[in-house]
Every structure is written in C-alpha cells, then in structure tokens.
Amino acid sequence: MAETEALLEAWSERSGGEAEAWGRARPGPALEAIASRLSAVPHSFLDDRVSVRALAGDIVGSSLACVAFDDDPRVRQGAAIALWVVASEELVEPFAVSLRSGSPALAVDALALRLAPIADPALWISDDERRTEAARTFLLWSGFLPAGEDASTAMSLLAAVDSLARDQALAEAYEGHRHRAEIARKLQEARRKEAAARYSSE
Numbered sequence: 001m002a003e004t005e006a007l008l009e010a011w012s013e014r015s016g017g018e019a020e021a022w023g024r025a026r027p028g029p030a031l032e033a034i035a036s037r038l039s040a041v042p043h044s045f046l047d048d049r050v051s052v053r054a055l056a057g058d059i060v061g062s063s064l065a066c067v068a069f070d071d072d073p074r075v076r077q078g079a080a081i082a083l084w085v086v087a088s089e090e091l092v093e094p095f096a097v098s099l100r101s102g103s104p105a106l107a108v109d110a111l112a113l114r115l116a117p118i119a120d121p122a123l124w125i126s127d128d129e130r131r132t133e134a135a136r137t138f139l140l141w142s143g144f145l146p147a148g149e150d151a152s153t154a155m156s157l158l159a160a161v162d163s164l165a166r167d168q169a170l171a172e173a174y175e176g177h178r179h180r181a182e183i184a185r186k187l188q189e190a191r192r193k194e195a196a197a198r199y200s201s202e
Helices: 004-015 020-024 031-039 052-057 063-067 073-091 104-115 121-126 128-142 151-161 163-201
Strands: none
Touching: 004 063, 004 104, 020 128, 020 151, 031 121, 031 128, 052 063, 052 073, 052 104, 063 073, 063 104, 073 104, 073 121, 073 128, 104 128, 104 163, 121 151, 121 163, 128 151
C-alpha cells in the first residue's frame, strides 16, 4: 500500500492547484445528484478483480495518474466509485449539466489520490458528511460549482467538511500539545537539578 504522503504528492503534481480549480469552476450539477450517485455505486464497480485501468479506458478514455497506485485498495476503490459517477450519466440518466463538458478524469484522480487516502471510500457510501465531501470534491475537480452556489459559498462549504484540513488541524494541535509537554518536562528537570544543587551546597 502506498504511503499517504506519496499519494498526496502525486495528486499535487497532477492537480495544477486548488486556486486555479476554483477560478475555472462554473455552475454544474446539483450536489444532491452527485451524492445520490455516489451512494448507489454498483457492487460490480467495487469488485477488486475489476481493473481500474480498463474501467478508466472504457469510461473516460484517458489515462489516470491514479492507475500507478491501483495496487493500493484505497486508491482503487476511490477511483472505481468516481468512475461509476461518470459512467452513470449513460447507465442511469444524464446530470443537468453533463460531466463530459468538464474534466471527469481529473475528478477521478482527485477522489482517488487526494480524498481516498484521508477518508475511507467506503464512508462515501455510508456516511452523509463524507459523501458530501466526496461529491463536493468531485464537482470542484470536474470544473463545476454545485448548482445554486457561487464560488465563495462552495469553497467555504467544502472547507467545512475537508478531511485533509481536519487532519492537519489535529496534527498541529497534537504538535502543540507535544511541544508544551516537552517544555514542561525540561522546566521540571531544570528545577529538580537546581533543587539538588541547592541541597548539596547546604
């Protein structure tokens, strides 16, 4: 299984940057429509025996950065779910704004490389908040804003459910606690040495 940092690095190289993505995003399908498709992914797409590379060729017709990591179960499942959302336009019904008019391959890589390493793809199906995060991430990297939202609203709503940002905040908080505990230990040790020196000189 690939290290999470390696997957995020691969995504950084692929993405071209979040500011540019928000800058080019235009009104797209409803968030609820994407979320509904995410929760209805067929078992055939989740079958480990199905090749993501072959699925990608059939559905988006282009190579994906994530196929280099398709031996990682998180990446494989994230890509398969995203590919289902794209394929569902033909297999279920089209979205109000077709995903084909955006960047569906980039959206697949976004879910597979940026989101899947942080938020288990199984939760995109079963957990409302993680499904919302996946749907918002998918829309952004497809080149769309959720229907009825402007860029500022969409940006703040995605930030509110962003697992990566939440992980970073937890990591920073932990580092802060760890640093303060280390300082406290050093102060305590210094006081102990000072008290011992004072005692031995009396």
